[in-house]
Amino acid sequence: MWIAFSATFKRQLITMRRAYPWSFFIGHILDGVYITIFAYLSYHFIFQGQLNTQFVSYTGTSDYLSYVIMGGVFNSFAVSLLMIVSRMLINEMREGTLEALLLTPSSRLGYFLGAAIQGLMRSGIEWLAIICVGLFFGLNLVAAHLALLLPIMIVLCFALFAQALVLGGFMLAFRDTYITQNTLFVIMTLVSGVSFPPQFLPDWIQGLSLIMPLYYGLELMRSVMTHAAPSSDILYHLLSLSTLGILYFAIGLLFMKRMEKSVLEKHFG
Amino acid sequence: MMKMLTICQAEMRKSHRHNFNNRLIYFSMFLWPIIQFINAYYAFKPFNLGQNSPLSRFVPVNKLGLFLITGCIAYIFFWSLVQSAWMMGYERQQGTLELILLTPASRTLIMFSRAAANLIEAVWMFSIFAILTIFFMGGLHIAHWWLLPFAVMVLLLSAVVWGGFLNTIFLFSRDAGFLYTLFEAPMEFFSGVRMPIMAFPIWAKVIAFVFPLTFVLTILRAIVMDGKTLGSICIPLIELAIILIALTAASFILVRYAEKHAKETGNLTFF
Numbered sequence: 001m002w003i004a005f006s007a008t009f010k011r012q013l014i015t016m017r018r019a020y021p022w023s024f025f026i027g028h029i030l031d032g033v034y035i036t037i038f039a040y041l042s043y044h045f046i047f048q049g050q051l052n053t054q055f056v057s058y059t060g061t062s063d064y065l066s067y068v069i070m071g072g073v074f075n076s077f078a079v080s081l082l083m084i085v086s087r088m089l090i091n092e093m094r095e096g097t098l099e100a101l102l103l104t105p106s107s108r109l110g111y112f113l114g115a116a117i118q119g120l121m122r123s124g125i126e127w128l129a130i131i132c133v134g135l136f137f138g139l140n141l142v143a144a145h146l147a148l149l150l151p152i153m154i155v156l157c158f159a160l161f162a163q164a165l166v167l168g169g170f171m172l173a174f175r176d177t178y179i180t181q182n183t184l185f186v187i188m189t190l191v192s193g194v195s196f197p198p199q200f201l202p203d204w205i206q207g208l209s210l211i212m213p214l215y216y217g218l219e220l221m222r223s224v225m226t227h228a229a230p231s232s233d234i235l236y237h238l239l240s241l242s243t244l245g246i247l248y249f250a251i252g253l254l255f256m257k258r259m260e261k262s263v264l265e266k267h268f269g
Numbered sequence: 270m271m272k273m274l275t276i277c278q279a280e281m282r283k284s285h286r287h288n289f290n291n292r293l294i295y296f297s298m299f300l301w302p303i304i305q306f307i308n309a310y311y312a313f314k315p316f317n318l319g320q321n322s323p324l325s326r327f328v329p330v331n332k333l334g335l336f337l338i339t340g341c342i343a344y345i346f347f348w349s350l351v352q353s354a355w356m357m358g359y360e361r362q363q364g365t366l367e368l369i370l371l372t373p374a375s376r377t378l379i380m381f382s383r384a385a386a387n388l389i390e391a392v393w394m395f396s397i398f399a400i401l402t403i404f405f406m407g408g409l410h411i412a413h414w415w416l417l418p419f420a421v422m423v424l425l426l427s428a429v430v431w432g433g434f435l436n437t438i439f440l441f442s443r444d445a446g447f448l449y450t451l452f453e454a455p456m457e458f459f460s461g462v463r464m465p466i467m468a469f470p471i472w473a474k475v476i477a478f479v480f481p482l483t484f485v486l487t488i489l490r491a492i493v494m495d496g497k498t499l500g501s502i503c504i505p506l507i508e509l510a511i512i513l514i515a516l517t518a519a520s521f522i523l524v525r526y527a528e529k530h531a532k533e534t535g536n537l538t539f540f
Binding site for chain 2: 048176195
């Protein structure tokens, strides 16, 4: 597993330096920045800081700007990580290297982990850039729970990595990246509490937030990065996120294996 | 005119064969715009939307749904053309751009026909949804019935001119994805699709007036929401006409320059 991991990591690093489509990189940063500016203009220029009382009761804070900017920051991070991992195999297929990859006895998990860890470097830069812009537009960070930040980040990355495996399986099944990934992203942005608490949505749509790692990730990150006192639900959300991650991981590995077989049969005859 | 219709028909057949071999296309044509509309609507929920809401300085709170759906429908018209222009990059990669330019058809006509053909294919589904939603929500206030088809014609014409211009710009591009990123989100954001531009600070208003969509939305909303007559919207109509003429002239010049540049560098089939 280690050899596949380090080889993929190195290859992805070279690709990033030499041939990465930087439009993705700038696009992810801009997506987060636009959510931030939209929230800032809406809050100050249209609504003059007047919030709905339900917003405060659902979120436990009256700091709307921090709520939405955190949403924009982690939405971009999630989209970026999901895209990096899920598009790996279909890109190999498009570039004509999938057959060679499938013929090697290398560990598939090591391959995906190598791509994910290298991808985290890029997503991390995007994440930092959006946070820096957010600080100018009213993001208030607290440094009271830094010790909690690392374990939460690790669990969130694992859950997103696992979700990306399932997404990648769908991409191979549909032979498509653009529509498959963006359909997930528009639904994820709607139900995960990016720019408003999901409790505002009708119950039947709200239920979808429970299968989105981003929803739990946002609840946890807001709790430790922007609230002075962490929410009592922190353990519940952390457990839910871990369980969801393990579930996606199991489904993703099985689905991916099945799709690889199907691609071999259909694509390479 | 007949030439344009022939090119338009050919482009429509091409785009239909290219895009509709995969049923997933219905997700991007129908599901995404609906979800984006719902998202835009609920993004206002955290704010005070009561009777004393500050929003009512710009839009009556009970007409927020109508405000957003008119914004969404006009945006979809323009967005589908940014997307079709983005596909111009694939013509280059697949080697078909050179073949298109070898035909005796007028280059500028190809650019505008391509935009018109893709537009009708891309927007009909969401348009039906939007019309049904508008009738369901109510709140339409139109001075004369004929202003409605007039507004649709203004929207169609502006979208085609904008699309033709973008197709021309994308002729130069080697990384079309980057231009797509630069054009798509700011257009949605600054044109007043989801927010009244009157509420913007000066710097944002300046950016807003770069996009023809801003003027189209002002005219569309004045007709369907405020019941304005043709006489009272003549100023934004003239402003829009000037922008459209400028864009058409720029397309004519740029398409010739792009072809000349491509002939010199021989990069028509290279990415």
